[in-house]
Amino acid sequence: MIDDIRLDSKHPLQHQLYQELSERILDQRYPSGRQLPPSRQMAHDLSISRNTVNAVYEQLKAEGFLQSFAGKGVFVHEDIKSAVTPSGPGLHKPVGAGMRLPPLPALPRLKSKPVEDASLPFQPGLPDLDAFPIRSWNRTLHHQESRRSLRGYDSIQGYQPLRRAIAAYLRTSRGVRCEEHQIIITNGAQQALSLLAEVFLQSGDNILCENPGYRGARNALGRFGNPLVPIPLKKHVLDVEALAGLGPARLLFCTPTHQYPMGGILDLSQRMALVQWAQRNGCWIIEDDYDSEFHFYNKPFAAIQGMFENAPVLYMGSFSKTLLPALRVGYLVVPEAVVEPVLWAKQISGGETPLLTQATIAEFIESGQFTRHLRRMRQLYRDKWQLFQHEVTEKLGGLAQPVAESAGMHLVLEGNFDDLALSQWLKTRGFGSTPLSAHFLGEDVRTGLVLGFASASEREITQCVATLRSALAKQ
Ligand SMILES: Cc1ncc(COP(=O)(O)O)c(C=O)c1O
Structure with missing residues (x-):
């Protein structure tokens, strides 16, 4: 007896029945081995013609959803699990899982920046977000x-x-x-x-x-x-x-x-x-x-x-x-x-x-x-640049060398260390930076850190240099 299927007489019945049955088999509401009613009874229960039911059963058999045994009846195929849900219940799989996608073009060596890291102090390129004149804007x-x-x-x-x-x-x-x-x-x-x-x-x-x-x-x-x-x-x-x-x-x-x-x-x-x-x-x-x-x-x-x-x-x-x-x-x-x-x-x-x-x-x-905003920022970044330069020279000694021009929003510290690892570690301490080596094409690279001081407060500048000192001193 089938009592969980409703068909709409306004739409093609054969297509609807096929959809209803295949969905139930795929999501295992009808598990493998379950017997389906004989076509005569299914036709009677759903008030449709027996030919329609037979046509759907034949299609589902041809597609491996159903199998029939002479004298016994029609059953959900015993191998249906391995046939349609190779690794777990179909119901929980995202649509398209298991499908093979065409290959993507080669990705650049460095993937895009994780979003949560993009606004840390010292992230190169980032201006001072707090100094932005938000009210007049x-x-x-x-x-x-x-x-x-x-x-x-x-x-x-x-x-x-x-x-x-x-x-x-x-x-x-x-x-x-x-x-x-x-x-x-x-x-x-x-x-x-x-x-x-x-x-x-x-x-x-x-x-x-x-x-x-x-x-x-x-x-x-x-x-x-x-x-x-x-x-x-x-x-x-x-x-x-x-x-x-x-x-x-x-x-x-x-x-x-x-x-x-x-x-x-x-x-x-x-x-x-x-x-x-x-x-x-x-x-x-x-x-x-x-x-x-x-x-x-x-x-x-x-x-x-x-x-x-x-x-x-x-x-x-x-x-x-x-x-x-x-x-x-x-x-x-x-x-x-x-x-x-x-x-x-x-x-x-x-x-x-x-x-x-x-x-x-x-x-x-x-x-x-x-x-006016540019004038204020130029003064602010100059003060930060001076402080950062001073801290680096005083506290980092020979551990890393600043490559300094009196301009901009970032400073490069060159040094002989694993800059990728250090940059990642700094992120765990709340400081953004990029490894200098990542800016090189080819294998012949120099190492260091690119540090964007414009986004850091005075306190963060002092803290970051102290953090760097402790890390570099251990190397
Ligand atoms: C060298 C350089 N050019 C341009 C930009 C600005 O890029 P965008 O306008 O896409 O933010 C940056 C940002 O950090 C940069 O470092």
Whole structure:
């Protein structure tokens, strides 16, 4: 007698019965060996034709769910457990478990950062989150929030008042030659790099990258499998003379105003030589101007982009350090001919930047709050930099050597230790850092720690150096 199945006469009965029976067998409500009613009785119980029942029984037999024995009847197959649930009851298995997926492309050597570690003090790249002027930001946000024009779609290139504000800021503070129509708003520097890879690279094109260098750039630019060619550093900046021996390349990624992570600054003659080399060799320079706002004693060198007319430079910047990483807003400044292809790439990847955030940043810049915030942060980070330098020199002695330029939000401590293990151990003490060796391409690496002091309080700076001292002294 079957009394737990209900069929709906509005839908095909054979299909419904097949579904109902196979589900019960799969989740073992009908266990292996259980006898099913003869087709005549099943048809009677469900008020359907016997032919329909016979057709379903035949299909389930053909598929191995059921078996019949002459003179005895129809049973759930004895081997059903091993046939459909190789390792446990089917009911508890996620859909698709046991299915084979096509292989994934090779993953980068270092996996993405675990999220819970991303905002620890000393995490490189992280600004001081507590020093952010949240009240005036919220007031600006609130001011923009109710504007009807910000509720729909907008230009894929980015909110025009923001592009205008960025263009004015870059012209005066960084010497960038640009008009607002050359600016493309992106979801952080990371999206800018991905878009450039999409637009510029063809298979086999080489990419030149500083070594050591910014991993985010290598990952984004290398996403299609193009060869990444390391450019060695000389005195903590990319060695322009070495370029002649590295062969042709389509893109060259660099951080000329504060080499990441080593901190060197490319001087004027080196900048000129780099641009001339790029022009001669048909290579585009990606200039990542990621923290030029935080040079503590001297005005930073003007951006390469603006130093020479028609320099083949794709300039990028981000609000991750000057405002907050969580905003996910950055920008590209590209020659006019490059705008359209980049916009196309941005459009098809659905990478619009939230309009309300863009409008809030635009007002923040135009009202002068951005400049005031930068001035305060420059002073704050300078104080932290001095304290950190002092603590490291006093307390770490010869255990690790600071690689210092008076700029930026991070400091590299070089030393002969297992930097991967030390960085992981520091996380367990509540301090973020990245191992220097992870910034190298190839096997020839140096070891050390990259420590982002901007996000740490004075107390955390002192504590972290003391913690490091105890760890390094034991080595
Ligand atoms: C060298 C460098 N460039 C750019 C960025 C900014 O990246 P994003 O705008 O994707 O947050 C960072 C962030 O840490 C960085 O270290």
